[in-house]
Amino acid sequence: MKNAISNSLISMKNNSFTILSAIALLLIGSCKETPPEQAKTQETIKPPNIVFIxxxxxxxxxxxxxxxxxxxTPNLDKLANESLTFTRGYVPTSLCAPSLASIITGVYPRTHGVLANDRVLPGDVKDKGGKNHWRTSWRPKNYATVIDNFNKLKTTLPKLLKxxxxxxxxxxxxxxxNHTNGGFDDGMTHGDPERGGRHGDYGLEIGREGMDTLYRYIDVAMEKEKPFFMWYAPFLPHSPHNPPDSLLQKYLxxxxxxxxxxxxxxxxxxxxxCGQLMDYIEDKGETENTLFVYVCDNGWVQNETNSAYNEISKRSPYDYGLRTPIMYKWKGKITPYLxxxxxxxxxxxxxxxLSLLNMxxxxxLDGINILNKNALMERDALFGEIYAHDFNTIEGSLYYRMAMTHPYKLILPNETNKPNEKVQLFNIYEDPYExxxxxxxxxxxxxNLKQKIESSWVERPQDN
Structure with a gap:
């Protein structure tokens, strides 16, 4: 598995890790000496705007x-410097659809039902030809049930914020x-498979083709004197990797x-x-009344000899697929700290x-309020779960379950779907590249970690 990475990539990563702490501390500066404090949660006249990046x-x-x-990444470096920044953040799964669904709901894939990107049932036949092969009849029919179940969830953040x-x-x-399935009042994604809707359609234009639509949304909220929740999830740096030529020439x-x-x-x-978005909010005089939260949906390691990702990253149980920095910035309310x-x-x-809003x-919910220092200190494990890209039931599609602790991480393959793989244990603090x-x-x-994983699954719902 590890041999799939080129020697030059391994060398670059390992060398960079030895200086990671020093570089990070230099960038964070004085923040390192101030422990994180719970933000002020008293009611304010105007609740903060909330921006998920x-x-x-x-x-x-x-x-x-x-x-x-x-x-x-100067703009994200600046955000990290001004945020409560966690360098050991994780998503519960390393694929787009289930990861995004967990971010907006606060629950594991096995609870919200979006196990992976596409749903298949016995007898389905996929058309492998053409860029729109996924628009065959089985997909909208099968996924309609998943969307319907998801739509019944009351814990999506937009629904709760109403x-x-x-x-x-x-x-x-x-x-x-459609964006309304998550409880959004408005949005760019129509989600109609017959019109090219699958994972964002018009929404994927944001960032790549400008920011004007996003700016207009902010303007509407300000005109109505309403606090806003903004979901900014651009198709970046996701493939196709077609950057502006000026940036490409810089890195070649x-x-x-x-x-x-x-x-x-x-x-x-x-x-x-990201800098353009934060600058626009600053120009509107809203920075001090805006909570910014940053996360990545899943990882990516670029192959050197083709345009695909390396097998140790996206869709894998390894940290290159699951780990991400997570940042919380609310100027004057959340103390910056690395x-x-x-x-x-x-x-x-x-x-x-929700805790910041006294809700x-x-x-x-499967997570905790990370501004509650006791809850953060008492947490003894995080968990993850990975399914087949084309899924059916939980047991029928489950590939891996993971437990992350301080300092160990266990990768537990599903014996039925991954019969030739063995359990793996890593000290991720001493061996971050596993x-x-x-x-x-x-x-x-x-x-011990196997038992923790099994205990975390006792309350899981029945397969659907």
Whole structure:
């Protein structure tokens, strides 16, 4: 598995890790000496605007503030410097649709039912030809049930925020049909398969083709004097990797191949759009009344010899697929701090936002309020789950379950669907690139983490 990475990539990553902490501390500056404090949660006259910024297919290493030697991300570096920033964040699964669904609901895929990107049933035949092969009749028919079940969930953040008078807007990636299925008041994605709707349609234009639609949404909310929730999930740095030529030329001399240069350039292109969004909110005088939350939906390691991703990243149970920095910025309310130890999850985003607004947390949420220091310290594990890209039932499609602790991570393959793979254990604090499986050396730790995983699944719903 590890041999699939080129030597030059391994060398670059390992070398960069040895200086990661020093680089990060320099960028964060004085923040490192001030422990995170729970933000003020008293009622205010005007609730804060909330902006979720989501990167699409980007490794946890691929930012300036995370120590990358070549990729430049000055706007996200600045956001990290001004945020409560967790460098050991995770998403519960390493594929777009289920990861995004977990971010907006605060629950695991096995609860919201969006297990992967496409649903198949016995007897389905996929048309492999053409770029729109997924528009065959089985997909909208099968996925309609998933969307219908998802639509019944009451824990999507836009639905919950209506209680506080929020307007909510969707831009960018959105797999669940029309934007209204998530409770958004307005959005760019129509989700009609007959018109090219699958994972964002018109929403995928944001960032790549300008930011005007997003700006108009903000203007509407301000004209109505309403707080807004903005879902900014651009199709960046996701393939196709077709960055502006000026950025490509910048990275070609630094990268081992053109494929890598294009990916690096896409990371900076995404960063530029983040700067444009934050600048617009600043120009409107709303920065101090806006909560920014950053996360990436899943990881990506670019192959050097073709345009595809490496098997250790997207769709894999490894940290190159699951790990992401997570940031929370509310100027004057959340103390900036670089946390390099605590384990946090994208599942924490919904309960943290609701806690900031003094709202009751739904019992079904799987995350915690990360501003509650006791809850953060008492957390003993995070969990993950990965399914087949084309899924049917939970048991029929489950590939892996994971447990992340301090300092160990267990990868537990499903014996039915992955019969030839073995359990793996890594010390992810000493071995962040998961180079050495230590499962045979620590059978007691393996067993303990297996039990934690099984316990976390006791309340899971029946297959559907």
């Amino acid at each position: 989501l990167s699409d297919d980007q490794a946890w290493t691929d930012y300036g503030f995370m120590g990358h030697e070549h990729i430049e 209680e506080k008078g929020y307007l909510s807007f969707q831009t960018g990636k959105w797999w669940l049909g 001399p630094k990268a081992p191949t053109e494929y890598v240069a294009k990916y690096w350039a896409m990371c900076e292109w995404f960063d530029i759009t 946390d390099t130890l605590s384990l946090t999850s994208s599942l924490d985003m919904v309960p943290t936002v 009751e947390l739904p019992q079904e 180079q050495k499986d230590i499962s045979l050396e620590h059978p007691e730790i393996v067993e």
